[in-house]
Amino acid sequence: MLESTTSRLLEEFRSGDRRACGRLVSVVENEGRGAAEVLSELYPLTGRAFRVGITGPPGVGKSTLVEKLARLCRDQDRSVGIVAVDPTSPFSGGAILGDRVRMPSLFTDPGVFIRSMASRGGLGGLAMRTREACDVLDAFGYDFIIIETVGVGQIELDIASTAHSTVVVLVPESGDAIQMMKAGLMEIGELFCVNKSDRQGADRLALAIESMLGLRSSQDGWKPPVVKTVGTSGEGVDALLAALERHRSYLVESDLMSARRKFRVRVEIKELVEEKLKQKIWSRPEVDARLAGLVDEVMSESSTPYRAAAALLEFIRADSREEV
């Protein structure tokens, strides 16, 4: 059952009210009351936007590139949603660079939505919440959705990979080919972007990426293009957008778009089930009390975490039965 405020928000959302869209993104982001219901209501409206992930090491100029890419889309009269995922900072208690600071040239444009998401110290569900925020933007009707991740670790790659197309951004200073491989960047990229390509070493990096891609086993016949850009001047951003469009066409024509969607739906259902089960278990006071006792046993060396976990599982099982 939807509460009346949520119903009103949804109504405003459907009539194209941007503020309602922003508030629903917040509901999803904060896992607020009614989030699952809102998402369930909006779900049939999703599936129209093109979702692009932009990832790469810190300092390669992702934000500038995203800004230029968004501007170009706007020139083509397409609306743009941007979700930037930042790790939590105790300094600010949230995403460090606020939405207003991030991309000043876009912030006043009604055809652009920008939101910074924070991981709030926990990884749990960050990729899920990012995807859900994109679902809200997709349902609202944004044509082009950009997911920008700040780190370059596994969770950031996971987040980027919830997009249709993932762009890995590097700069001539990013390090050699082995470093890129070690960071897992070569496998995730469906497009590669050598940014700050007016600097020395850009051609060498582009060649190195291309030769590494030659080693990579062909992914369903798509050969990732390497595009050179200069984010600050906007040079090459049109070529990047064109390459993204080619990838989108390729996904549609090869039927990969629907295969990927099916895979994502499966993962999404499993994640939702796991999340709910965890919440259910750890919110029971009797389970928490038992856990505290078991921690003490391990600390006093009369048990081990493994025996404690087995005992807790048994306790949870017995407790669930009583509930029936």
Place this chain on the structure above:
Amino acid sequence: MLESTTSRLLEEFRSGDRRACGRLVSVVENEGRGAAEVLSELYPLTGRAFRVGITGPPGVGKSTLVEKLARLCRDQDRSVGIVAVDPTSPFSGGAILGDRVRMPSLFTDPGVFIRSMASRGGLGGLAMRTREACDVLDAFGYDFIIIETVGVGQIELDIASTAHSTVVVLVPESGDAIQMMKAGLMEIGELFCVNKSDRQGADRLALAIESMLGLRSSQDGWKPPVVKTVGTSGEGVDALLAALERHRSYLVESDLMSARRKFRVRVEIKELVEEKLKQKIWSRPEVDARLAGLVDEVMSESSTPYRAAAALLEFIRADSREEV
């Protein structure tokens, strides 16, 4: 119940057989049969090693630094365990830089154990498996355990933070202070290391880190030191080791060592329980069949992932009751 081969391995392990130690690390790493039992057996032997996490962006020279740090420990007659966590690569199907290639000067030293761990495409349990591998090395008697992470994302920070002391390694080219904050590196570091400090900008970076740390709220009275090193020549590595020892003494004297251990035990038990529950649920063929049906419903737009998850939860609950 332990199988006879596992019992024999444990016996050899207890008698100080390094090969048995390596094989038990593999059992844990691959979540092989008997892994939980092995860990439960070994648990009482753990808690003696000093665990150090080394993290930072790709290309800052972490491996070289780890090698020099390990050499220095060896000169002091301490045994060293090294666990390097790499993301999976489809190129190699595992950790890219094999143990032999990583640190040639250490590989033949019987007082050093080196293992590269891969994430095998999934994040599930990577931090847990890393910690467990360290438990095996701790139980075997390695004095000094180094956990090196390759990426710089949230999961890598999580892994590094399972250590007693976390060192964040940066180089003058790592980018400005804001970039470091964005990557979440300023919060996690208990020690900071400016490597390649013979390069221009090293002093400026060290000062920038110190002034950023001035902004950070005091963490239990510990002020993270900033140490300058040159990994290739070994310069400053002794100062880094000394700073690590000071942090260790601080942890012991302030009783934080035991508070942290208690926190870790709690997290560990919860993770083990969640892992087991997930395995139990998704391994049931009837749950898998129901999931497949629900995915089809969502794909044909007669349901949403949220309704599907609710239906699956209900199915799992009913199915569990029948089982009773």
